Amino acid sequence: MSRKFQHIPADLFLKCPQCKRILIAKDVEKNFQVCPRCDYHFLLSYKERLQSLVDEGSFVEYDADLLSNDPLQFPQYQEKLATARAKTGLNDAIIYGTASIDSLPCVLIITDFNFMGGSMGWVLGEKVKRAMELAIEKKLPVVLISGSGGGARMQEGIISLMQMAKTAAAVGRLHSAGLPYIVVLTNPTMAGVLASFASLGDVNIAEPGALIGFTGPRVIEQTLKIKLPPDFQSSEFQLKHGFLDLVVHRKELRSIIIRLLRFFLNRNQPREKPLLVQPSLTPEDISLLPEFERPIAEVMLQLDKLEKLAEREKMDRSEEIEELRKRAEELTRKAYQNLTRWERVQVARHPLRPYTLDYAEMIFDDFIELHGDRLMGDDPAIVGGLASLQGETVVFIGHQKGRTTKERRWRNFGSARPEGYHKALRLMKMAEKFGFPVLTFLDTPGAACLTEAEERGIAQAIARNLQEMSKLKTQIIVTVIGEGGSGGAIGIGVGDRLLMQENAYYSVISPESCAAIIWRDSKRAPEAAEALKLTAQDLKNLGVADEIVPEPEGGAHRNWLESARLLKESLLRNLEELKNIPIDELIEKRYEKYNKIR
Numbered sequence: 001m002s003r004k005f006q007h008i009p010a011d012l013f014l015k016c017p018q019c020k021r022i023l024i025a026k027d028v029e030k031n032f033q034v035c036p037r038c039d040y041h042f043l044l045s046y047k048e049r050l051q052s053l054v055d056e057g058s059f060v061e062y063d064a065d066l067l068s069n070d071p072l073q074f075p076q077y078q079e080k081l082a083t084a085r086a087k088t089g090l091n092d093a094i095i096y097g098t099a100s101i102d103s104l105p106c107v108l109i110i111t112d113f114n115f116m117g118g119s120m121g122w123v124l125g126e127k128v129k130r131a132m133e134l135a136i137e138k139k140l141p142v143v144l145i146s147g148s149g150g151g152a153r154m155q156e157g158i159i160s161l162m163q164m165a166k167t168a169a170a171v172g173r174l175h176s177a178g179l180p181y182i183v184v185l186t187n188p189t190m191a192g193v194l195a196s197f198a199s200l201g202d203v204n205i206a207e208p209g210a211l212i213g214f215t216g217p218r219v220i221e222q223t224l225k226i227k228l229p230p231d232f233q234s235s236e237f238q239l240k241h242g243f244l245d246l247v248v249h250r251k252e253l254r255s256i257i258i259r260l261l262r263f264f265l266n267r268n269q270p271r272e273k274p275l276l277v278q279p280s281l282t283p284e285d286i287s288l289l290p291e292f293e294r295p296i297a298e299v300m301l302q303l304d305k306l307e308k309l310a311e312r313e314k315m316d317r318s319e320e321i322e323e324l325r326k327r328a329e330e331l332t333r334k335a336y337q338n339l340t341r342w343e344r345v346q347v348a349r350h351p352l353r354p355y356t357l358d359y360a361e362m363i364f365d366d367f368i369e370l371h372g373d374r375l376m377g378d379d380p381a382i383v384g385g386l387a388s389l390q391g392e393t394v395v396f397i398g399h400q401k402g403r404t405t406k407e408r409r410w411r412n413f414g415s416a417r418p419e420g421y422h423k424a425l426r427l428m429k430m431a432e433k434f435g436f437p438v439l440t441f442l443d444t445p446g447a448a449c450l451t452e453a454e455e456r457g458i459a460q461a462i463a464r465n466l467q468e469m470s471k472l473k474t475q476i477i478v479t480v481i482g483e484g485g486s487g488g489a490i491g492i493g494v495g496d497r498l499l500m501q502e503n504a505y506y507s508v509i510s511p512e513s514c515a516a517i518i519w520r521d522s523k524r525a526p527e528a529a530e531a532l533k534l535t536a537q538d539l540k541n542l543g544v545a546d547e548i549v550p551e552p553e554g555g556a557h558r559n560w561l562e563s564a565r566l567l568k569e570s571l572l573r574n575l576e577e578l579k580n581i582p583i584d585e586l587i588e589k590r591y592e593k594y595n596k597i598r
């Protein structure tokens with residue numbers, strides 16, 4: 001096996017099991033017990049975990065003296081237990097109790113690989129269950145740090161297997177009580193532990209390179225007579241397949257846990273971050289721009305050039321600069337005065353328009369993107385996570401387009417697969433559990449047009465979202481920020497309010513496809529755009545959109561920060577209104593909202 005679980009000796013030097021380099025023990029210690037050369041995360045004992053995570057002296061242990069009663073009288077089990085106890089100072093592979101992390105109280109569970117591989121017998125299962133009950137009684141969040149390599153404890157046989165059912169049920173009660181559960185999977189977490197309480201977090205995190213899986217890799221290799229790829233059952237593998245929200249370097253672990261706790265407890269603190277700088281226009285962009293924008297762009301580029309020249313030569317060119325600026329403004333005003341519907345579609349698709357994650361950066365005081373649908377994958381065409389909107393936790397979900405050619409392809413141009421809709425629904429259910437409002441941003445040309453999307457039930461995924469969103473017990477505000485493309489858009493688009501940015505469009509079909517189907521000529525898209533009545537104003541007139549969110553003159557791409565400010569203002573105002581409506585009434589109104597449309 002390539003990954004060894006080796007503890008750091010107290011010596012001066014040690015060998016990294018991954019890169020095989022000889023390291024100075026002090027350097028490794030200073031580096032959070034991570035190899036400074038290859039990032040290998042060394043195994044930590046429960047003591048080291050406590051030290052690196054909780055506020056000093058805050059941990060109060062419960063049930064430290066709980067002992068296994070050796071239910072099967074298994075050969076040599078007592079001796080094994082005695083050895084492990086002597087080695088670790090623990091009575092079994094787990095500790096739990098109350099603690100505070102950055103002054104945020106929680107129930108903390110740590111399983112320790114050093115004690116018989118962190119395997120789960122009655123004691124471990126019982127303590128996990130009691131930890132959940134303690135959290136429910138004290139109304140506290142639970143943080144689990146799992147290092148349970150072996151899964152079930154063979155020496156306790158079927159009693160060990162039953163702990164899976166018991167612990168999963170206890171986690172279920174924690175969820176029903178509306179309390180947060182943050183899971184941190186460390187190297188290694190396997191088998192029965194992973195297939196019960198260690199997979200059921202609201203948020204599942206793992207340290208990089210950890211071995212995480214159900215069946216041990218050696219068993220798979222021997223059974224199937226194959227050689228597994230090196231990343232098989234790694235944290236990164238689990239993230240890619242949708243089972244982890246995040247892979248977090250140990251350096252960042254404490255601060256991520258703190259931010260998550262703050263989100264869940266609605267005790268948000270604004271995060272210091274650099275102001276987002278919007279990408280500036282480059283000559284290469286010109287060919288991507290809508291035709292009516294090109295003359296403006298030419299002047300803007302001249303202006304930019306002149307400003308740089310003046311700066312470099314330290315000469316006063318302010319008159320010329322002012323003149324160009326005026327000309328650009330005038331051209332913009334003229335072009336945007338009377339946009340045709342087709343032109344608006346092009347503004348909605350503008351390559352420099354802010355996208356969902358840009359707005360997340362500008363609108364929220366803090367945002368953590370969470371990944372995975374917990375079923376099979378993570379779709380980069382739909383992003384989502386926990387955000388703080390002026391101090392209040394919300395769940396934020398939106399389509400995401402790519403900025404560069406590579407990113408565009410990776411995100412499938414904002415066209416989501418079923419995994420994207422499953423992820424969105426998972427996050428919405430989390431919002432419902434905690435009573436967090438849901439904000440969704442629509443910006444997609446349509447759902448993924450791929451055979452694999454059909455194989456995995458894209459229609460089913462969208463249908464389920466429509467049904468679940470119609471009755472989700474929390475406020476939902478939907479905003480079209482660019483393209484509202486058909487079923488792919490409405491798949492995260494059912495809510496109490498529909499806002500549309502001034503230059504966004506929302507349509508049952510793209511104008512090109514409509515023209516191609518009706519007139520067998522996609523070049524007649526401008527005509528189709530007129531006929532489809534798909535602008536924000538049209539939708540307002542049709543009683544579909546509730547509000548038009550103004551954009552800066554010349555479109556959102558002209559001034560990102562101003563665009564975000566206008567959008568945030570509208571979101572805050574609408575949310576305030578919705579929060580005054582009792583939840584049952586709100587859902588009834590949501591039902592009626594769609595019934596009225598005709």
Ligand SMILES: [Zn+2]
Pocket residue numbers: 016017018019020021035036037038039040
């Ligand atoms: Zn190394």
